[in-house]
Amino acid sequence: MVKKLFFLLCMFIFIGLAYDVHAQTINERIAGKDRFEVAVNISKKGWTDGSDVVILANYNAFADALSASTLAYKYNAPILLTHGDRLTDSTREEIRRLMPREVIVIGGYATISSDVINQLKQIGVSTVRRIDGKDRYEVAYNIANELPASQTVIIAYGLAFADALTIAPYAAQNAYPILLSNKDNISNGVLRYISENNVNQIIIIGGEGSISKKIENELQENRSVTRISGADRYEVSVNIAKQLMGSNRKFFVASGLTFADALTGSILAAKENAPILLTRPNVLPSSIQSFIHQNSASQFVILGGNASVQQNIFDKMFGPLAGIKIVVDPGHGKRDTGAIGNGLLEKEVVLDIGNRLKTKLNRAGAIVIMTREDDSYPTLSERVEIAHKNGADAFVSIHLNSNEKSSPNGTETYWNSRYASEESKRLAEEIQKRLVKNLGTKDRGIKQGNFYVIKYTKIPSVLVEVAFISNPEDAKKMATSTYREKAAQAIFEGILQFYKSE
Template sequence: MLRKIILTIVLGGIFILLYAPQTDAAELRIDGKNRFEVAINVSQKGWSNSNTVILTNYLAYADALSASPLAFKKNAPILLTQNQYITPSTKSEIIRLRAKEAVIIGGTGSISIQAANELKAMGLSVTRIDGKDRFIVAQNISKQLSNKGKAVIAYGLNFPDALAIAPYAARNEYPILLTGKDSLPSATKAALREKNITSTVIIGGEGSVSNTVKSQLPSPSRIGGANRFEVAENVIRHFNLSTQNVFLSSGMDFADALTGSVLAAKKNAPLLLTIPTRLPNETKSIIKDRTINTFTILGGKASVNTNSTALLGKTIVLDPGHGDHDAGASGNGLQEKDIVLDVGIRTRDKMVNAGAKIVMTRTTDTFLALRERSAIGNNSGADSFISIHSNAAENPAAHGTEVYYDTSFSSFESRRLAEEIQKELVKRMGTSDRGEKQANFHVIDATRIPSILVELGFISNPTDAAKLGSPTYRQRSADAIYYGTVNFYN
């Protein structure tokens, strides 16, 4: 029996060693059709049970801005509710968590007495952290935290800046205190004294917290930014935070980021912000600089669109064929090795911009043997492999685009990837459709991940060659490979 257990452990260990890297670099979405559900799904992801739940009104960001550090301290999820009653799905989640205590953030205008009574009727002890205004609520929350000597100061009349720093503040149990732009509220001054704060971090630029306020704070430093996305980016840069796992949420609303912030803190993950339809440049820039490839996306597809995140966390090998003494096909004044390298680099730039990690088999006019290319495909921990070529035939009339896949490994996915890219190439390049084809070319046969070989067009055909020589069409080829890959991952 013992031997059996040991064997199980050893095999289990081997299994983890073999498979852990693949599942590590990934994207996880904590979905939900509304903010209540997202909060519940965050809770289910992070807590199998919890003594305490933090409850905030689903619309009242003002109360909730400062709640993350308290939630983290109590190891409690933040759940959302309506004012007059506890939202039924939230109620079910409180039951699942077997919670004994509910901490209500905000006054009866946010969560009514009836709603609090519902919680009591469920057997929970209920405490309320209240205050005449949001500044006092923040001060009162800070009273529940240990004295760490440091506090975060955020503009209290809007939410985006405070969100970005919430996981960091939560993890370090630094209170998030609120301020007006030009005057420091007396409640915040009082909290700074009560908590023996000796240094402060202002989150946001002078447009949200002025230097007049700054001058009244103990040893202030500022994390600024031209907009909320850059502020979030700068939080990571300022504290040099680990980016092994990064949470991503819409910066256009507070709810998902707020309820996700405690889980992010538990996982030591910073938060980046996005808009629903595309990644803002500021967010892209840090993803690129830090080669971030593991993401937890907060919210449904309406909050963070799948097209903007399809390649997040993906590692893709791009393999421009041939190189150096091996020119590949030539004709009409062109050499295949140059065309495919240019298209490969353009594809790389486009994919990196979308948050993918790209491994190029070559970036210059160098030669690699076929088995070196497939070895890169197999050893880079990549999710897919795309080899880029252009065709040639004796008959100059032969023309069109085709994509090859192989059935030795990942056959189904390889074929789907081929179909998606073929469709985009034909559409964007205006070439004739020669279809997806099966072939056992070494690079796609020996590469164990979904792998395809693209033949952009015929260098030997004058019409195709004109396109292959044109920067506009090379960019279109790159766009096609990009969008085909995005569609594949969607």
């Protein structure tokens, strides 16, 4: 009884840790101490009652396994990983738990040796079958032939894993084979399959750097060919989700740099009708951020441990400013010093505040675009152009005020009524009141102003005059990192409140 209670308690703690309810988002991570264990934990989650079939792939050789997800889906089988010459303890235990009738081994003896087959037999697997081929293209062709004949096929680049794995959930659900090709010449596997099955519809995954235009043109004769591409593997994964997988609320997220988690997770994603998005381990690509923002995605399953997808990626997804693009514009730069006073150069102080603001916005999930990050000088029209070109959501210009006399002091924030006037005014209000409070400066209020950068940006935009560089008390504050940090914090909180009450 005590043992049972302890078990229940452990389960409770496990679930408690795995689910992080953040507003309306559910955030789950399937981790493990290595990729073998990640695969095992995926299997445990998706196949609680065992499985008739298990697919086994080499943990280190993605080439053969790229098309295996479609097969796994057909047999409702988890994909587990092995060394070339031996099963890990975790994989062996999981196969024991699943009690499969059959294990399908992907790849030749060089990829998975007969020692592994013997170990499978030793734990009671009665049938071990191998799907092999003289190269990855033929393996993919052979896997395709295990699926029902299909007049639609997917063609992905065979020399990198990303595209083939991100299309896997979609391919699997529709029983479309994933065939592989190199960049410039259609592989034999593709040619054979499309002629043997009268293929009339082809989906090419990846840009022309992966599968060339020449191949696309050749395939186009008598067939409809669609290409889903993107600037990089991350954007390809976004475009697959957008263009093929409809309106999902649930997404799987895997590292775009290692294949194992995406491979073993792809089948669970397919079962749950969820696309796989790829990310860098420590930076969420902006294409993914914008997508998440636009979709108000509500549920994420992260594949792999912290080394594969770092915790800050979660913060990015669920941060209060997730996906919002903000332009931070530290005024002046280079030969344009801005105002000078009390030993300070305006261009230096506002750059420091701007960079601090950037850090805070980033942590909250915003996509920050700096008009300058060093002592350079973009022109005023270039600064406006940066905002428009990037499709930014808001623009914040940072300046220090100055007067011939030393007595004028305090903080003021400008907005302009030409574009997004109501929002600009509200943003100015939110920032102004926090700056005054944080800095203890005189409140000069918000004002309408005709400064170029706020007049011509078509999005909510403000120009902040943090304090007077020409006033000794104000300048004394602006000389310290403590007050620059306070200023950045105030602007940050103002932006945060602006979006909260939107």
